[in-house]
Amino acid sequence: MPLSARNRMRGVVKAVEKGEVAAQVKIEISGPATLTAMITKEAVEELGLKKGDKVEAVIKATEVMVSKGE
């Protein structure tokens, strides 16, 4: 794994919604969870992201928060 980002999760694109500049990608990861990514529309188009694609969600460790308790 050549990138310093600590977190990678395999999943499948469930939905891609493009705005004029931003885009939202829903990724179904193993188990019941779904991840939401807000990335540039440009990235969606360059990667050719579409429903059904096998992808990885990549997240830098400094961006992960922890919640505990009710």
Add this chain to the structure above:
Amino acid sequence: MPLSARNRMRGVVKAVEKGEVAAQVKIEISGPATLTAMITKEAVEELGLKKGDKVEAVIKATEVMVSKGE
């Protein structure tokens, strides 16, 4: 769910490593995946995070990247 952050994943704290200011928390989420969070040591202490705690990893959608292809 009262927070705008789109992503929450339930998991169990596997390891907590504290530096002087930063701290690293490993969270085993369902399936084989493990998430790494870099948060303040202060947060680790206020939440009393320790191995075995049931927690949620919380991630804002703007922080999630997507990787596709090999």
Add this chain to the structure above:
Amino acid sequence: MPLSARNRMRGVVKAVEKGEVAAQVKIEISGPATLTAMITKEAVEELGLKKGDKVEAVIKATEVMVSKGE
């Protein structure tokens, strides 16, 4: 406080502007300051954010910069 994010500021929603994917929320916090958040439109709709809502702005410590001098 169950979330590791170190910063919470109470305020009132002053304006919500939705794009197709992104949304901008203006939050008047105590004092003359106003905070701007760019979050997903989906989050705005799930939280039902509208002008006048009492909310909290939540910010992870790793995202705060410090400026000093003129």
Add this chain to the structure above:
Amino acid sequence: MPLSARNRMRGVVKAVEKGEVAAQVKIEISGPATLTAMITKEAVEELGLKKGDKVEAVIKATEVMVSKGE
């Protein structure tokens, strides 16, 4: 204001804690709130940050989350 970051809050440095690489700065902003920033130790030293300094906390809008409800 020459920076695109939407959020600036004036405050006073209450505490600086340096790790080996990271550093934590507590900033008392007007009202009862205190902000926590995790920045590089290098930045703390280049800015000469110390208790009592008048500073501004600067936060990009994409990093602000919104919490609503109890």
Add this chain to the structure above:
Amino acid sequence: MPLSARNRMRGVVKAVEKGEVAAQVKIEISGPATLTAMITKEAVEELGLKKGDKVEAVIKATEVMVSKGE
């Protein structure tokens, strides 16, 4: 330099594309590289960003990842 953000790169605005809320700014930095920034449309308008403007890209150190190998 009064801001704790560690990274500044001088460049020239090559393109500005505005969505309803978000905006994308392409910055040609010295050498062949081009940086892409996603910021609020509001910031684009307040700074009056347009093609040909001399600007600086500013990036907090906690947001920079490192990739190595093929």
Add this chain to the structure above:
Amino acid sequence: MPLSARNRMRGVVKAVEKGEVAAQVKIEISGPATLTAMITKEAVEELGLKKGDKVEAVIKATEVMVSKGE
């Protein structure tokens, strides 16, 4: 390019400084600029980052700010 992050800059590692949890990596990119990354010490060790390594700095577009004027 398989990752949605819009920004990649080739460079050479100039310095690596490890704390207990965080680590700072200085990357000399082409031209006179140097980038600073704060990443986990774990990532530094897994990538085997050391002075002289050819690397890329990778930055998500939502993390880039723009500064204009004096």
